Amino acid sequence: MRCNGTAGDEPEQDTIGGRISLAREALDLSPIEAAGAVDVGPAVWSDWERDRSEPPPQMLARIAETLQVTLYWLLTGRGVGPRWQDLIEISPSTLECCWQAMEPSPLVDIFFPSSRLTARR
Template identity: 50%
Template sequence: MSIDRLQPTDAEDDTMGGRMSLARDAVKISIEAAARSLCVAPDIWASWENDRAAPSAGDLETIAETLEVSLAWLLRGHGAGPIWPVANDNAHRG
């Protein structure tokens, strides 16, 4: 299996909440598990992903670590974004 990292421009036009959701999907954790990493209720995390609220500045680094992305990518969509497993086409050829 090969790994593909999103290009920085893939997320720069998205909101921070959209990037949070994208990165959470990439690391395959639930909203509940992500919320536990910050000791917040799942509905608070969901409100961040839906851009109805914003996390405090003090929580941003922990969010980036939980989602395995750089703080710069989380904030602006530039930098180390999510890593997605990609099926290797050569494995299916005989």
């Protein structure tokens, strides 16, 4: 998520397939390795990344765990996404700016019941 002080920023990867691909690349996993980690064939994984099909709902949590992202990010593009190895440390003030720019969502209560966003309401 880009942080420019507005709550309307759009996620850079706007499809679930794009987010799956982005998160896999951040972990430096091949599509074959990622597919094997969630027990699907490489062609199925490829179809997900290319938005030819979507993962079944019962697989989403497993995919998010494998890719080390939150289910909320995988579904929406907001929240905790991929951690790139070469990222520099983010200052607390920058992190606060991005946190405040996030729009409250009913999904926050579901996926992050003890989060600061819930407490802020």
